[in-house]
Amino acid sequence: MIDRNGKLFGKISVIDLAVILLLIAFGIGLFLKFGVNETTSTRQSEAPMTFQLLWQNVRYEVAENLMVGDTLCSEDGSKLGKITDIQTEPAKQTYTDLDGIIKTAEIDQRIDITVIVEGSGVVNSEGKYMLNRNYELNVGASTNYVTKYVSFSGLMQEITWDGAA
């Protein structure tokens, strides 16, 4: 089958055949990733995706490290978007009073911060909000985020997408 020149049936070399198979596999991989896979498909165009994060019980000094215009990243350093607005209000927490009733009280010298971030992404056919096509956002999820200056745990409160479903 393979002759003394390393050719298969005397026509094509084994190495050349391997390269052809590799190219075919590479082409199939690209098609699956960018043509078929819902998450990474480029058939649907990206549109602005805005989301709100709640950072609770924060000291004033630490809060000042967060600024409009900063880039928000995931913990692994992937860019998620730009901070477009920061809203603050007195921090609150629940406690059980002496009669056993659960109440909410303000916390001295602490604030709750709503961080509004604008990025870009898609909503796929399953209704998943995919920032940069590869980072899933979920309302109610508490995740660690970072900027160059600060790290915080943010509770996802709201996601809006300006694209066509």
Added chain:
Amino acid sequence: MAENLKKRKFNLFDGFIILVIIAAIVVLFAVNRNKGTTETEVGDTLRYLVEFVSITPETSEMIHEGDTIYTSTTKEKIGTVTSVEILDSTKQAIDYDTGRFVQSLEENKVAVHIWVEAPVTETDAALLIENTTSLKAGLTYGVLGPGYSAAGYVLTIERGVVNND
């Protein structure tokens, strides 16, 4: 000799291999486009404020300007103390009379604020002290100084750097 030269000629499949390598590099670059890129400014110094919470007065007396401090986890140098301020130690507690969370004084303990200066390398998503330790406000680091150890909470990182030039 002539036969050897003939063997070294590029054929169509060699060209394919080169194209595949170039395509793989382009794909890798595209996939990682959202990761932080390094923008190093050699010779810059960063100033940041650290709080040691709830330490004994005896420990606080060991902290001095000029101390070189290290992280307790990696033993990497994280800067030099440039000022020390001793404050009351407080803890968050509910005041049932007013229905508010207040910062209650903690007996026999103090808080210490230290300003630290350290060489910094900047990337899009991080500030690296001594090229190793990523510094973020809102995080607690184990700190080792000459003869003492404490949990240091980073309160503030000054924006802009102290240029040594």
